[in-house]
Amino acid sequence: MDMSTFLVSSVHDMKNSICVMTAYLEAALTDLPADAPSRNMTYQAAYEAQRINHHLIQLLALYKINQDIYPLDPVEVELASFADEVISRVAPLAAARGISLSVHLDDNEHNWYFDYELLASLVTQALHNAVKYTRDRVQLSLLLIDEQLEIRVADNGEGFPPFMIDSERPTLHGIDSHSGSTGLGLHFAAKAAHLHRNRTRHGTTRLENGGALGGGMFVITLP
Amino acid sequence: MAAEDSYKNDLINRTFLLIEDFEAMRGILRDLLRRCGARRIDIAANAKEALSLMRRGKFDVDVVLCDYHLGPGKNGQQLLAEARHEGLISASTIWIMVTAEKTAEMVMGAIEHQPDDYLLKPVTEAALQNRLAKLIKRKAALTEIATAMRAREYGKALDLCKKRIEQDPGNQMEIMRLQAELFLLLDQPEQARQIFYRILARRDIPWARLGLAKLLIHECDTEQARELLECLIDDTPNYLESYDLLAQIYRRQGAWQDMQRVLSKAVEISPNSAQRQNALGESAFRCENLGLAETAFQRALKLSAQSSLKVATPYLGLARVYSAQNKTADALGLLTRLTADLESDEAGLQAKAEEVRVYQRAGNMEAAIAATKTISARIEGGNQNLSPPATLDLAETFMLMGHRETASKLLQFVIRNNHEDSELALRAQDIFEKGSMSGEGRKLVQSSRQQAIDAMTQGGELASQGKLEEALAYLNHAKTLMPRNPRLLLNHSHVAISLLQKNGWRHDLETAARRSITTARQVSPGEKRCGELLAKLEALR
Numbered sequence: 001m002d003m004s005t006f007l008v009s010s011v012h013d014m015k016n017s018i019c020v021m022t023a024y025l026e027a028a029l030t031d032l033p034a035d036a037p038s039r040n041m042t043y044q045a046a047y048e049a050q051r052i053n054h055h056l057i058q059l060l061a062l063y064k065i066n067q068d069i070y071p072l073d074p075v076e077v078e079l080a081s082f083a084d085e086v087i088s089r090v091a092p093l094a095a096a097r098g099i100s101l102s103v104h105l106d107d108n109e110h111n112w113y114f115d116y117e118l119l120a121s122l123v124t125q126a127l128h129n130a131v132k133y134t135r136d137r138v139q140l141s142l143l144l145i146d147e148q149l150e151i152r153v154a155d156n157g158e159g160f161p162p163f164m165i166d167s168e169r170p171t172l173h174g175i176d177s178h179s180g181s182t183g184l185g186l187h188f189a190a191k192a193a194h195l196h197r198n199r200t201r202h203g204t205t206r207l208e209n210g211g212a213l214g215g216g217m218f219v220i221t222l223p
Numbered sequence: 224m225a226a227e228d229s230y231k232n233d234l235i236n237r238t239f240l241l242i243e244d245f246e247a248m249r250g251i252l253r254d255l256l257r258r259c260g261a262r263r264i265d266i267a268a269n270a271k272e273a274l275s276l277m278r279r280g281k282f283d284v285d286v287v288l289c290d291y292h293l294g295p296g297k298n299g300q301q302l303l304a305e306a307r308h309e310g311l312i313s314a315s316t317i318w319i320m321v322t323a324e325k326t327a328e329m330v331m332g333a334i335e336h337q338p339d340d341y342l343l344k345p346v347t348e349a350a351l352q353n354r355l356a357k358l359i360k361r362k363a364a365l366t367e368i369a370t371a372m373r374a375r376e377y378g379k380a381l382d383l384c385k386k387r388i389e390q391d392p393g394n395q396m397e398i399m400r401l402q403a404e405l406f407l408l409l410d411q412p413e414q415a416r417q418i419f420y421r422i423l424a425r426r427d428i429p430w431a432r433l434g435l436a437k438l439l440i441h442e443c444d445t446e447q448a449r450e451l452l453e454c455l456i457d458d459t460p461n462y463l464e465s466y467d468l469l470a471q472i473y474r475r476q477g478a479w480q481d482m483q484r485v486l487s488k489a490v491e492i493s494p495n496s497a498q499r500q501n502a503l504g505e506s507a508f509r510c511e512n513l514g515l516a517e518t519a520f521q522r523a524l525k526l527s528a529q530s531s532l533k534v535a536t537p538y539l540g541l542a543r544v545y546s547a548q549n550k551t552a553d554a555l556g557l558l559t560r561l562t563a564d565l566e567s568d569e570a571g572l573q574a575k576a577e578e579v580r581v582y583q584r585a586g587n588m589e590a591a592i593a594a595t596k597t598i599s600a601r602i603e604g605g606n607q608n609l610s611p612p613a614t615l616d617l618a619e620t621f622m623l624m625g626h627r628e629t630a631s632k633l634l635q636f637v638i639r640n641n642h643e644d645s646e647l648a649l650r651a652q653d654i655f656e657k658g659s660m661s662g663e664g665r666k667l668v669q670s671s672r673q674q675a676i677d678a679m680t681q682g683g684e685l686a687s688q689g690k691l692e693e694a695l696a697y698l699n700h701a702k703t704l705m706p707r708n709p710r711l712l713l714n715h716s717h718v719a720i721s722l723l724q725k726n727g728w729r730h731d732l733e734t735a736a737r738r739s740i741t742t743a744r745q746v747s748p749g750e751k752r753c754g755e756l757l758a759k760l761e762a763l764r
Binding site: 020021024026027049053057076080092110111 | 349427
């Protein structure tokens, strides 16, 4: 058996485990009284389970992208419903931390064309990060700019350290030293965006400071 | 909160079927469904249990939540295909496939075989809730359109599409795709082309490019269609329908090498389509590439064994390969299996006809003669429901065995019923030549064609003189000679509809008109005028 078979089958297995963990934690949250001291820890545990899940998705996807076998499945996506879904994935964590989430949709564009699962995973991850580093607000915007869709995740936290913004392509090392994150997220985001193409234009990602809420802003552009 | 409550109430009355082999997950998904508001939930641990639950069910299932991996036996995709094929789920059933990741196979399947949505693990309450709400809304709109399409009320379906686009700006592409399909069914290719152009103005969407290629083929601009399809394959190599369409072009041109090349590439990307493997086997056999043909037909056989839709092609193809390899016993064994597995008269006859040829090739004339006698006895009662290829197979066998008269009757029948198909005429002429009836054959092909043309002219003349009743009687008579001639069938329905327009609605006439159109479309799916006539019938109601 080659490596990819092991990789794929163990990821499937781990995902089943995460599924069970997440479900039990969600069930525990429904049972816990609102003022139970263990409530926040349970939220934290559910969030960590989500993080493991994201990392698994990203590792597997990156492996496939590098092997040139990623089964990209662009479809027409209704943006309002997409926003609902990604927001619903981070809403419990945000609520637990007292952070308000808002959505800003473009009135002129209701649909776009991309790989739903890939982008949902990407944007959820960005929202999770924003919730972690913001002061008290996070905004998701889906805007039509220069005939491309910009998905922006903005917060009112401290913003990104300058070296992250400066580096054209964040390297694995560069990011590691700052936040303890592996840099996998940004690397994955750039690769995943690039898979999306309309004629000659490819998708891109970028980081900004200032943004809609004055803090950090992560932007995915899809042609 | 009010909106959420009404949505939960909506779920209370719906019936759910949960299919999951992993016990812990089963409990979790059931609890998730309950927390979303579902109350009527049936549970199955594998495909077999699910099928028996659906077969027993007195009511349609509204929502199916099905794990893709179901342990040994059928997987979620095969289960979905079987449920659709058996009519266990309806156009309004929502089928959600739960999976750890979306694989290439899921992405590349043809759209009509796809579930309504994939839900990736881990499934959370919020994600499930969101997805259910979205799918219920979308399905409600699409079901109306799908139902109209199934009832062949294409005009009504188009109206519904238009209304939907005006009311809801979400998922417009899906509706436009249906619109294009409807315009093609109504034989309005220009309208369909406009839709493809509108889509392509913004983005190279594969189905719209494929649609354009189909239009070009329909207009006999094969060269441009071929170019377009080659570009499409270059840009989106995973879009397999373009390989299949290109292979069809090559088949029509008799370019077997090209056909083999393009299908080999497609099979490398996705080996799991029986139809594609059959086509590859056919082209490889024509190229005398017996090894490849054998592999392809064997794969097709294996695939169709898992599916509910069995066809004779892989059995016959593999039997031919074995026979050419002088493996007579294997060839005969396969033909016995064909008869047993398919249980249809046509398949039985085709198996017998092939059997004769296997014996003949092996030099066992006694057995060949005996098998020929069996066939003659069986087709004495009539062979009206045989497809043209099956009829040609029979004719070829009779010709090889020296039964010239039977062969020639069969060939004339095929020509009369397909008088405009020059490819069939060529094959028929081939068979006449195999029986050393070259000159006579040419005359017979010619006279059979003429017979059909005369019937069209005569019927048409009566109708244009306003003698509609006489025209109908004449065409009814001609139909007994040419029960599967699409042109004649459509002329017949045209006259019946004119009578309805003149004298008012009559149940028997409407049924007759509709039946003629249905048979015509069955015999010749791309037939012009079918849509037009159906629209007229629809307007009469």
